[in-house]
Amino acid sequence: MNIPGDPTAAAVRTTCPYCGVGCGVMADVAADGSVSVRGDPDHPANFGKLCSKGSALGETTGLDGRMLYPEIAGRQACWDDALDLVAKRFTDTIAAHGPDSVAFYVSGQLLTEDYYVANKLMKGFIGSGNIDTNSRLCMASSVAGHRRAFGEDVVPGTYEDFEEADLVVLTGSNTAWCHPILYQRLLAARRTRGTKIIVIDPRRTATAQECDLHLAIDPGTDVLLFNGVLAHLARSNVIDQNYVGAATSGFAEALSAALADAPSSASVATGCGLAEADVQLFFQLFAGTERTVTVYSQGVNQSSRGTDKVNAIVNCHLATGRIGRPGMGPFSVTGQPNAMGGREVGGLANQLAAHMGFESPEDIDRVARFWRAPNIASRPGLKAVDLFRAVGEGRIKALWVMGTNPAVSMPDAGRVRAALKSCEFVVVSDITRTDTTRYADVYLPAAGWGEKDGTVTNSERRISRQRAFLPPPGEARPDWRIVCDVARRMGFGDAFAYDGPAAIFREHAALSTYENGGRRVFDIGAMAMDEAAYDAMPPRHWPVAEESVSHHRLFADGRFPTPDGRARFVAVRQDRLARTVDATFPIALNTGRLRDQWHTMTRTGRVPRLAANTPEAMIDISAADAGAYGLADGDLARVTSAQGTARAKARITDTVRPGQAFLPMHWSGSFATNAAAGSISTPDVDPISGQPELKHTPVHIAREEINWTAVLLTRRDLRPTGFVHWSRHAIEGGWAYDLCGTESPDQGILLARSLLPDVRPEHLVEYRDRHGRTYRAASLDEAGTLAEVMFVAPTGELPPRDWLQLLIGSRQPLSAAERMALLSGRSPVPMASTGRIVCSCFNVGVNQIASAVAAGCSTVEEVGQSLRAGTNCGSCRSEIRTIIDAGRLQAAE
Numbered sequence: 001m002n003i004p005g006d007p008t009a010a011a012v013r014t015t016c017p018y019c020g021v022g023c024g025v026m027a028d029v030a031a032d033g034s035v036s037v038r039g040d041p042d043h044p045a046n047f048g049k050l051c052s053k054g055s056a057l058g059e060t061t062g063l064d065g066r067m068l069y070p071e072i073a074g075r076q077a078c079w080d081d082a083l084d085l086v087a088k089r090f091t092d093t094i095a096a097h098g099p100d101s102v103a104f105y106v107s108g109q110l111l112t113e114d115y116y117v118a119n120k121l122m123k124g125f126i127g128s129g130n131i132d133t134n135s136r137l138c139m140a141s142s143v144a145g146h147r148r149a150f151g152e153d154v155v156p157g158t159y160e161d162f163e164e165a166d167l168v169v170l171t172g173s174n175t176a177w178c179h180p181i182l183y184q185r186l187l188a189a190r191r192t193r194g195t196k197i198i199v200i201d202p203r204r205t206a207t208a209q210e211c212d213l214h215l216a217i218d219p220g221t222d223v224l225l226f227n228g229v230l231a232h233l234a235r236s237n238v239i240d241q242n243y244v245g246a247a248t249s250g251f252a253e254a255l256s257a258a259l260a261d262a263p264s265s266a267s268v269a270t271g272c273g274l275a276e277a278d279v280q281l282f283f284q285l286f287a288g289t290e291r292t293v294t295v296y297s298q299g300v301n302q303s304s305r306g307t308d309k310v311n312a313i314v315n316c317h318l319a320t321g322r323i324g325r326p327g328m329g330p331f332s333v334t335g336q337p338n339a340m341g342g343r344e345v346g347g348l349a350n351q352l353a354a355h356m357g358f359e360s361p362e363d364i365d366r367v368a369r370f371w372r373a374p375n376i377a378s379r380p381g382l383k384a385v386d387l388f389r390a391v392g393e394g395r396i397k398a399l400w401v402m403g404t405n406p407a408v409s410m411p412d413a414g415r416v417r418a419a420l421k422s423c424e425f426v427v428v429s430d431i432t433r434t435d436t437t438r439y440a441d442v443y444l445p446a447a448g449w450g451e452k453d454g455t456v457t458n459s460e461r462r463i464s465r466q467r468a469f470l471p472p473p474g475e476a477r478p479d480w481r482i483v484c485d486v487a488r489r490m491g492f493g494d495a496f497a498y499d500g501p502a503a504i505f506r507e508h509a510a511l512s513t514y515e516n517g518g519r520r521v522f523d524i525g526a527m528a529m530d531e532a533a534y535d536a537m538p539p540r541h542w543p544v545a546e547e548s549v550s551h552h553r554l555f556a557d558g559r560f561p562t563p564d565g566r567a568r569f570v571a572v573r574q575d576r577l578a579r580t581v582d583a584t585f586p587i588a589l590n591t592g593r594l595r596d597q598w599h600t601m602t603r604t605g606r607v608p609r610l611a612a613n614t615p616e617a618m619i620d621i622s623a624a625d626a627g628a629y630g631l632a633d634g635d636l637a638r639v640t641s642a643q644g645t646a647r648a649k650a651r652i653t654d655t656v657r658p659g660q661a662f663l664p665m666h667w668s669g670s671f672a673t674n675a676a677a678g679s680i681s682t683p684d685v686d687p688i689s690g691q692p693e694l695k696h697t698p699v700h701i702a703r704e705e706i707n708w709t710a711v712l713l714t715r716r717d718l719r720p721t722g723f724v725h726w727s728r729h730a731i732e733g734g735w736a737y738d739l740c741g742t743e744s745p746d747q748g749i750l751l752a753r754s755l756l757p758d759v760r761p762e763h764l765v766e767y768r769d770r771h772g773r774t775y776r777a778a779s780l781d782e783a784g785t786l787a788e789v790m791f792v793a794p795t796g797e798l799p800p801r802d803w804l805q806l807l808i809g810s811r812q813p814l815s816a817a818e819r820m821a822l823l824s825g826r827s828p829v830p831m832a833s834t835g836r837i838v839c840s841c842f843n844v845g846v847n848q849i850a851s852a853v854a855a856g857c858s859t860v861e862e863v864g865q866s867l868r869a870g871t872n873c874g875s876c877r878s879e880i881r882t883i884i885d886a887g888r889l890q891a892a893e
């Protein structure tokens with residue numbers, strides 16, 4: 001699409017496919033096919049800014065690793081055969097075993113149009129509720145909490161509320177890393193407004209490092225803390241009695257539960273593991289600040305108490321009437337780019353469509369009539385954890401996975417992999433090969449970001465267009481089309497005869513307004529538009545029931561979509577977590593995200609500058625626990641839970657408390673052996689929302705006795721087998737593999753060498769020491785450029801690799817001096833080492849920042865002026881501050 005007046009006429013306006021902030025992106029395709037991106041200055045979510053992941057989007061559109069053709073049983077097939085087979089197996093299974101013997105497991109990363117047709121096919125035409133989504137692992141507790149309190153799954157506020165608040169309470173949200181542009185908007189507002197920021201998180205995250213008060217609560221105790229707030233509000237007489245009386249119900253019960261739970265700030269402090277003074281300060285700030293926004297994400301949702309946590313928070317906002325007004329409100333930030341869109345179409349097994357549910361026979365009837373659905377599901381389907389359990393038990397015999405990688409991201413993932421393996425028929429639609437596609441009987445290549453058209457809805461209910469600017473590679477097709485093609489083959493052609501995403505969106509909009517009469521807040525009736533208007537659609541908030549009425553902020557009038565129009569307080573009590581630590585599993589394992597990686601790394605994992613900040617899987621552990629388990633920094637830790645075992649390098653840090661550890665969720669089997677958090681995470685779920693407790697798994701940690709380590713730099717894409725541990729990260733022109741093992745060093749050398757390719761002797765240089773402890777090899781290609789390097793050595797004795805990494809990337813023929821120097825790992829011409837990358841937007845390393853500090857830079861701004869580090873997305877600013885502080889400390893010693 002050409003944008004009038006734009007200097008780069010080819011730029012296409014689209015939306016970032018990562019987090020729920022939903023930033024606008026302008027994409028340019030150069031003559032050579034390369035893609036560059038920049039923030040869309042006119043998009044109201046980001047006003048031109050992009051974070052490190054968004055800025056690197058242009059580097060993810062290449063064809064490396066993409067799957068270009070359908071496959072049946074691992075062999076390339078034509079689309080007709082693949083689609084026929086999927087339709088036949090689903091139809092046969094349903095005929096033999098009924099509609100509940102099949103299921104779809106889909107994703108908050110699908111576009112609304114993809115999601116809409118998948119949901120319509122399963123619930124309306126197959127006639128089962130068995131479509132669930134990875135949003136079950138992500139947003140289900142917020143959805144359930146909203147429905148309990150408001151009667152509908154609605155986020156009342158907008159991003160402007162972050163900027164108009166005087167107090168922002170970030171609860172279980174590492175906003176600096178996970179919603180970076182929204183966080184930067186908050187920090188910018190704080191600079192002028194003086195906003196107070198409180199972070200409630202057991203870890204001292206990058207977000208916590210910037211805040212005014214960090215409450216490092218004991219895992220899972222948020223209900224108690226917010227019950228404490230409610231009790232304090234009552235004690236301090238700041239309850240808005242008028243609002244409570246006019247707009248809510250259930251206050252007395254909620255307050256008495258809160259008072260019973262949290263009789264005093266001292267009892268809250270004890271129960272949450274906090275200092276009483278900090279608890280009092282929090283209570284006072286909350287009570288005394290009218291313009292308060294409470295933001296929450298996975299530290300709240302991913303819990304066996306998740307729904308209660310949400311309601312404990314919402315209760316405090318209802319009690320003070322701080323909802324639906326500027327700078328106030330409970331604010332659940334969504335994770336995935338279209339988590340919200342998925343909730344709108346009813347992608348969760350317990351929702352129907354367009355915010356209608358199975359609880360109401362009228363809703364079921366209405367949706368059936370609208371769809372002309374012959375066989376609509378009349379009850380909810382299985383939620384993700386139960387769904388995979390049913391797959392494992394053979395109750396679900398045909399499963400279609402779209403746009404998610406459950407073999408890695410589900411809790412108790414080993415059991416999920418076993419279920420996928422045992423399932424009679426598994427279909428996977430993805431853009432690349434993943435740990436899940438290994439189990440696919442039929443693989444369907446989907447078109448990815450930049451190749452498909454549709455809409456997504458961000459955390460503030462803003463619907464934006466994703467637009468194509470590249471042709472789908474090979475035979476890849478958009479997901480909506482794949483689903484409709486299967487539906488047609490199953491005999492439902494009339495209901496799936498869309499000519500494009502605009503037609504699907506039109507129907508979605510029409511359903512939202514169908515017999516609505518103001519009962520359902522989700523009404524986008526006025527957005528049922530033609531193709532041209534859809535193409536040009538600017539980002540806008542829902543609801544849009546009528547073109548002229550804008551509902552920027554919801555619930556401003558104190559009316560809620562409940563039968564009596566009142567919001568509901570929910571009486572909640574803090575009681576025990578589903579599972580707690582004990583003598584066998586004494587450490588509470590927390591899992592979550594890193595700044596520069598996206599989930600199972602299928603896209604971000606291929607971008608060298610996104611790998612540079614944290615190249616290997618690390619488990620964060622306190623010095624006290626490391627001491628107790630005999631672990632030194634960088635040792636390989638074996639982490640065992642009731643579900644399984646994972647291995648990661650220990651990082652000793654004061655950001656986690658003794659008794660806790662943190663493992664990122666990102667490292668799938670494609671990037672490391674056995675480092676996935678999912679394999680050890682508990683499948684315990686919140687009883688109301690069915691969301692798993694991914695933030696709290698009791699584990700045991702031990703040191704793995706390592707006798708050799710190795711690094712392999714290569715252009716080849718390898719999945720080594722037979723190793724105790726390996727982990728890889730993208731470098732320019734190839735991959736760096738870190739390997740290690742418990743075998744003797746000479747055995748380790750044998751094992752590691754098995755990874756080297758057969759090359760002609762004249763292309764290989766090798767060195768082995770007399771004692772068989774170290775081995776070094778490098779191979780050149782025909783053009784005389786460096787193709788592979790392998791070093792094997794006892795722990796801590798590997799030579800440097802920075803220079804060799806540059807050589808792999810440069811693809812320049814080596815000089816004689818360089819060839820001579822290869823096995824030393826040191827450039828014949830001295831070069832400064834940048835060190836681990838801190839700012840991935842401008843590729844600035846820790847050594848460069850430390851030098852700038854030594855040369856006199858004493859603030860983050862000065863470092864930015866000198867190196868540009870921290871001046872784009874800003875997510876590395878807290879790390880830069882830590883380096884400045886360390887420099888200061890060193891200077892003082």
Ligand SMILES: Nc1nc2c(c(=O)[nH]1)N[C@H]1C(S)=C(S)[C@@H](COP(=O)(O)OP(=O)(O)OC[C@H]3O[C@@H](n4cnc5c(=O)[nH]c(N)nc54)[C@H](O)[C@@H]3O)O[C@H]1N2
Binds near residue numbers: 174202334593
């Ligand atoms: N860089 C990056 N950004 C992302 C993503 C990504 O993969 N990478 N994914 C996106 C998605 S889908 C999601 S859902 C969001 C998630 O965004 P966040 O929710 O911000 O991220 P997490 O790291 O999963 O968890 C948040 C915090 O919860 C804390 N926590 C753990 N237990 C508790 C507890 O009992 N109480 C409290 N109060 N806090 C606790 C953890 O220590 C962690 O710091 O991020 C989105 N953005």
Ligand SMILES: Nc1nc2c(c(=O)[nH]1)N[C@H]1C(S)=C(S)[C@@H](COP(=O)(O)OP(=O)(O)OC[C@H]3O[C@@H](n4cnc5c(=O)[nH]c(N)nc54)[C@H](O)[C@@H]3O)O[C@H]1N2
Binds near residue numbers: 107298447
């Ligand atoms: N231990 C632990 N586990 C967690 C979490 C945690 O904090 N801790 N967080 C949970 C949360 S909040 C989430 S959201 C999940 C995320 O978990 P997943 O959904 O499994 O993660 P992704 O890696 O984003 O998977 C998306 C898949 O879709 C593919 N894809 C990309 N674009 C397209 C497309 O257009 N069409 C199709 N068909 N496929 C596409 C990608 O290649 C990738 O394989 O993980 C959950 N699991």
Ligand code: SF4
Binds near residue numbers: 051
């Ligand atoms: S904050 Fe970053 S990842 Fe999230 S939408 Fe914006 S650019 Fe994308």
Ligand SMILES: [Mo]
Binds near residue numbers: 139
């Ligand atoms: Mo998520």
